[in-house]
Amino acid sequence: MTRSADAGIRQYEHPAGGWDALGAVAKAIHGQMSAVSGTRIMLRNNQPDGFDCPGCAWPDPKHTSAFEFCENGAKAVTWEATRKRATPEVFQRHTVSELLGWRDHDIEDLGRLTHPMAYDAATDRYVQIGWDEACARIAKVLNALPSPDMAEFYTSGRASNEAAFLYQLFARAYGTNNFPDCSNMCHEATSVGLPQSIGIGKGTVSLEDFGHADLIISMGHNPGTNHPRMMTTLHAAARRGAPIVVFNPLRERALERFAAPQDPLEMATFSATDIASDYLQVKVGGDAAALKGVMKAVLALDDDDLAAGGAGLLDRDFIAAHTQGFDALADDLRATEWADVERASGLSRASLEHVARLYCKAKATIVAFGMGITQHRLGTDNVQQISNLLMLRGNYGRPGAGICPVRGHSNVQGNRTVGIDEKAPLALRQGIERVYGFTPPARPGHDAAEAVEAIEAGRSRFLMCLGGNLAVAMPDPQRTFAALRGLEMVVHIATKPNRSHLLTARQSLLLPCLGRTELDLQAGGAQSITVEDSMSMVHASTGRLPPPSDQVRSEPAIVAGIAKAVLGDRYGIDWDALVADYGRIRDGIEGVLAGFADYNLRIRQPGGFRLPIGPAQRIWHTPSGKAQFMVMPGIQEDPRAAGAAVLTLATLRSHDQYNTTIYGFDDRYRGIFGRRDVVFLNPDDLAAQGLAPGDRVDLEAVPFEGEAASPGAVLRNLTAVAYDIPRGSAGAYYPEANVLIALSHRDPRSGTPSYKSVPVRVQRAR
Ligand SMILES: Nc1nc2c(c(=O)[nH]1)N[C@H]1C(S)=C(S)[C@@H](COP(=O)(O)OP(=O)(O)OC[C@H]3O[C@@H](n4cnc5c(=O)[nH]c(N)nc54)[C@H](O)[C@@H]3O)O[C@H]1N2
Numbered sequence: 001m002t003r004s005a006d007a008g009i010r011q012y013e014h015p016a017g018g019w020d021a022l023g024a025v026a027k028a029i030h031g032q033m034s035a036v037s038g039t040r041i042m043l044r045n046n047q048p049d050g051f052d053c054p055g056c057a058w059p060d061p062k063h064t065s066a067f068e069f070c071e072n073g074a075k076a077v078t079w080e081a082t083r084k085r086a087t088p089e090v091f092q093r094h095t096v097s098e099l100l101g102w103r104d105h106d107i108e109d110l111g112r113l114t115h116p117m118a119y120d121a122a123t124d125r126y127v128q129i130g131w132d133e134a135c136a137r138i139a140k141v142l143n144a145l146p147s148p149d150m151a152e153f154y155t156s157g158r159a160s161n162e163a164a165f166l167y168q169l170f171a172r173a174y175g176t177n178n179f180p181d182c183s184n185m186c187h188e189a190t191s192v193g194l195p196q197s198i199g200i201g202k203g204t205v206s207l208e209d210f211g212h213a214d215l216i217i218s219m220g221h222n223p224g225t226n227h228p229r230m231m232t233t234l235h236a237a238a239r240r241g242a243p244i245v246v247f248n249p250l251r252e253r254a255l256e257r258f259a260a261p262q263d264p265l266e267m268a269t270f271s272a273t274d275i276a277s278d279y280l281q282v283k284v285g286g287d288a289a290a291l292k293g294v295m296k297a298v299l300a301l302d303d304d305d306l307a308a309g310g311a312g313l314l315d316r317d318f319i320a321a322h323t324q325g326f327d328a329l330a331d332d333l334r335a336t337e338w339a340d341v342e343r344a345s346g347l348s349r350a351s352l353e354h355v356a357r358l359y360c361k362a363k364a365t366i367v368a369f370g371m372g373i374t375q376h377r378l379g380t381d382n383v384q385q386i387s388n389l390l391m392l393r394g395n396y397g398r399p400g401a402g403i404c405p406v407r408g409h410s411n412v413q414g415n416r417t418v419g420i421d422e423k424a425p426l427a428l429r430q431g432i433e434r435v436y437g438f439t440p441p442a443r444p445g446h447d448a449a450e451a452v453e454a455i456e457a458g459r460s461r462f463l464m465c466l467g468g469n470l471a472v473a474m475p476d477p478q479r480t481f482a483a484l485r486g487l488e489m490v491v492h493i494a495t496k497p498n499r500s501h502l503l504t505a506r507q508s509l510l511l512p513c514l515g516r517t518e519l520d521l522q523a524g525g526a527q528s529i530t531v532e533d534s535m536s537m538v539h540a541s542t543g544r545l546p547p548p549s550d551q552v553r554s555e556p557a558i559v560a561g562i563a564k565a566v567l568g569d570r571y572g573i574d575w576d577a578l579v580a581d582y583g584r585i586r587d588g589i590e591g592v593l594a595g596f597a598d599y600n601l602r603i604r605q606p607g608g609f610r611l612p613i614g615p616a617q618r619i620w621h622t623p624s625g626k627a628q629f630m631v632m633p634g635i636q637e638d639p640r641a642a643g644a645a646v647l648t649l650a651t652l653r654s655h656d657q658y659n660t661t662i663y664g665f666d667d668r669y670r671g672i673f674g675r676r677d678v679v680f681l682n683p684d685d686l687a688a689q690g691l692a693p694g695d696r697v698d699l700e701a702v703p704f705e706g707e708a709a710s711p712g713a714v715l716r717n718l719t720a721v722a723y724d725i726p727r728g729s730a731g732a733y734y735p736e737a738n739v740l741i742a743l744s745h746r747d748p749r750s751g752t753p754s755y756k757s758v759p760v761r762v763q764r765a766r
């Protein structure tokens with residue numbers, strides 16, 4: 001495997017999207033299924049009577065339009081609908097130890113799981129077992145645990161509302177709130193920060209609002225790769241002349257220039273549209289400082305306007321009627337020094353003042369944001385500063401205005417809504433008691449990082465995973481992998497094999513489930529499931545493809561089967577009846593939770609229905625009943641960032657991956673082809689270390705305030721790529737770079753791992 005160090009690294013000259021994206025779809029289909037079935041299934045994607053795309057949580061325009069082309073949606077669908085099968089025979093051919101040596105891509109590319117299996121330590125292989133046997137083994141372990149709080153129930157956000165609701169009902173009936181889930185690694189900073197600011201942990205805008213916004217600020221996300229359908233929205237906004245201000249350390253191609261595959265003219269003429277009107281390359285981790293700078297400038301502009309006899313630029317009526325804490329915020333902003341803002345954000349005062357002027361000119365502003373905002377030690381502060389900025393000019397509860405956290409997994413928001421929440425809100429507990437007649441536990445359970453710590457310490461002995469790849473998604477694989485291997489039992493409900501499944505415990509079960517695209521036939525006939533998108537729209541999804549084998553069961557059916565085995569007829573819940581007709585599960589959700597009235601009726605409307613979002617009506621479910629300005633005193637900086645030798649590393653998704661699922665080895669828009677072993681560095685940082693582009697380097701973790709990654713955490717032999725990124729900032733791919741992240745390196749307010757601000761040193765490879 002010798003090749004020149006800079007092979008596969010070259011500038012990508014085209015706009016994002018366009019014909020290259022169409023070509024990539026053809027390739028994705030070719031790799032996994034026949035062209036005819038691939039094309040046919042793609043046409044049912046996000047259609048009113050079709051299935052919801054498992055690719056992301058961006059909403060569909062009214063669910064009535066023609067098929068919306070999306071390259072990465074196509075990859076997600078074909079990866080699930082593949083013809084490849086990971087049968088028991090396949091597992092006979094490969095020991096678990098052998099599979100552990102494979103790349104993540106190759107493990108999943110074995111294909112769809114077809115039969116329930118259990119790990120056999122004697123032969124080091126997964127072997128087929130029956131469903132009843134699997135459920136009986138789980139019941140035996142769970143019913144022997146000294147406390148229900150010694151079991152962990154993980155969820156990855158692909159599960160439907162129906163599956164997730166049953167899952168939490170089962171675990172709460174069993175007796176715990178231990179619900180580690182992928183949102184703990186994702187938008188938890190939003191879920192903790194926004195309720196304090198505006199009384200709900202969700203976005204306030206609808207898709208229609210983007211058509212009315214006259215300023216869109218995009219912070220810390222990469223929609224060209226992770227939410228390609230959002231590019232249609234941004235493309236339309238750019239075309240009608242709405243300024244789009246981007247805060248991102250990396251110049252992401254799609255945010256600069258995009259050719260919309262749905263636009264016949266652009267496709268025919270090979271033309272494209274500029275997306276960002278202003279691209280601010282904030283330092284990694286510098287957003288709170290940048291936002292404070294913009295707000296400070298807004299206050300100054302307001303002062304000037306008042307001095308010139310104007311009415312001021314703040315929305316004083318909104319601030320007086322709807323908010324609390326403005327004076328404290330203003331005092332803090334006036335006391336904040338520009339020099340500190342500039343240093344911490346890496347942005348000039350002039351550029352932030354320019355954004356402030358655009359903001360004061362705009363009648364309606366939306367701020368959209370992703371992982372570049374949330375996955376930081378200051379993640380919750382970042383989110384709250386965004387809300388402060390919006391509140392200064394009353395940008396809530398008006399057309400074209402509001403906050404837009406762009407969610408990850410296609411139903412991660414729905415999972416939280418229907419009860420995947422380790423904090424066990426009172427209303428949910430009361431609802432369960434009302435409908436199901438038992439009192440769920442009130443004590444808070446574990447989030448994802450706490451679950452791993454509890455497992456490591458032996459305080460938890462059992463782990464069930466409804467999807468996902470927990471061990472690989474979490475920081476510090478050295479610790480996390482070792483912890484999981486120490487469990488009494490681990491149970492994975494999954495579509496495809498992955499590395500977490502190979503970290504076997506005393507007993508390990510692998511249970512195959514249906515995906516979104518597949519026909520879900522139960523006693524009461526073919527079933528639909530429901531999901532909630534990033535904008536709180538709940539709608540139905542119906543799969544039609546034949547299941548990968550007759551042994552594969554739906555997630556609700558698997559959960560109900562386990563619940564029956566573990567709980568017997570405790571609390572008189574008729575699990576079989578719930579699975580026979582998912583409408584009964586939805587009736588349960590409707591009974592337990594507010595906002596779901598006529599659930600079964602309303603999902604029949606095209607496009608579904610929207611859950612109530614208080615701030616969209618200027619209703620604030622905060623303790624004071626008002627929206628709160630949240631002060632982040634001063635400018636907080638990582639003390640290490642001052643030292644030139646320490647860089648702040650953001651771990652990123654490539655264009656060819658879905659979280660830990662690696663579809664392929666290209667990151668087209670960043671100019672990386674056929675490899676992932678690279679680190680993106682500013683040319684001056686390279687030179688400062690006596691390095692040149694193409695050199696092999698090692699990244700070494702730098703402990704923070706005594707929080708160390710596992711000793712000697714080093715990522716070796718990466719190729720240095722000179723990239724347009726601020727000095728002091730660096731980028732490398734997730735999950736490879738997770739070895740550098742200490743489990744304790746997280747936002748103290750939300751527990752979100754600081755995946756996007758990892759202190760590292762770069763040196764020539766040993
Ligand atoms: N195809 C595809 N789609 C996906 C996923 C996938 O892996 N593949 N994952 C899904 C999931 S679970 C999620 S959560 C979302 C993730 O979608 P994103 O939120 O887009 O997540 P990342 O790819 O991690 O990219 C974060 C962006 O933040 C920027 N960034 C890094 N650090 C900072 C910073 O300090 N400040 C600012 N302002 N920006 C920063 C990076 O340059 C990058 O452009 O996508 C979902 N959709």
Ligand SMILES: Nc1nc2c(c(=O)[nH]1)N[C@H]1C(S)=C(S)[C@@H](COP(=O)(O)OP(=O)(O)OC[C@H]3O[C@@H](n4cnc5c(=O)[nH]c(N)nc54)[C@H](O)[C@@H]3O)O[C@H]1N2
Nearest residue numbers: 156186467468469473493494495496498651659660734755
């Ligand atoms: N360094 C670093 N680490 C990160 C991040 C980062 O940006 N940087 N991002 C974090 C984020 S935002 C997230 S959300 C997590 C993701 O963490 P997870 O959600 O745990 O991981 P995924 O990679 O999405 O899970 C992929 C697996 O899900 C299973 N699967 C797929 N579809 C289905 C289905 O329909 N049903 C079931 N039961 N299983 C299915 C397959 O077995 C597949 O292998 O990772 C986090 N980790």
Ligand SMILES: [Mo]
Nearest residue numbers: 182186408409
């Ligand atoms: Mo996520």
